[in-house]
Amino acid sequence: MLQAPPVSGPQPAPTRPSNNPGANRRGGFGGGRSGGGRGRSGGPRRERPRPDYEHKVLDIARVTRVTKGGKRFSFRATVIVGDEKGQVGLGTAQGTDLAVAxxxxxxxxxxxxxxxxxxxxxxxxxIFYKFKSAQVLLKPAEPGHGIKAGGPVRVIAQLSGLRDMTGKLISRTTNKINIAKATIAALSSFRHQPKATVAGKKVELKKEQKSKSEKIN
Structure with missing residues (x-):
């Protein structure tokens, strides 16, 4: 039976176990993938401030423009924006990407x-208002009635801050942009009248009525 010849030359010294438990790990306490200072900080995340407005996409359409080089496609978006505190607006824009529009x-x-x-x-x-082919009828309602309307009228009423209202579409048009423009024009036609002026007018009317009654007597 053949035996392996003895290995000549210096042999490596035997390794001794270390008393430090972290030395046997890969990279020590601070090394490795899961350790060290390269990890993410454990602090609380910063919350982004919420915008002071709400928006809702009313309509999305695909637009095609024919040029000399061929057809170019883009998107048209119609958005209703409001702060739910008495302000509302309508925006329409185009873009090559839907998010951009x-x-x-x-x-x-x-x-x-x-x-x-x-x-x-x-x-x-x-109030009754007409804009092109859209005819809208809006009526006030008692507290707790809610918004009894559909389509763009309901969206505009909610984003403007109204809670009790009845809306009805008189015409048969399905153009959402014209309906939205008619609704916003109808709501913006109301005039602001300060309470002090109204109270002053009431007082003046009462004084005039008293003076007339005294003259008659």
């Missing part, structure tokens, strides 16, 4: 803000 329409809607004269959570009185 929505962002541009939102910025345009904020620029087109319209102030609405509200009486509590409803509108001051009934």
């Amino acid at each position: 929505v962002q541009k329409a939102t910025l345009q809607g904020r620029k087109n803000y319209v102030r609405i004269a509200m009486q509590g959570d409803t509108i001051p009185h009934e």
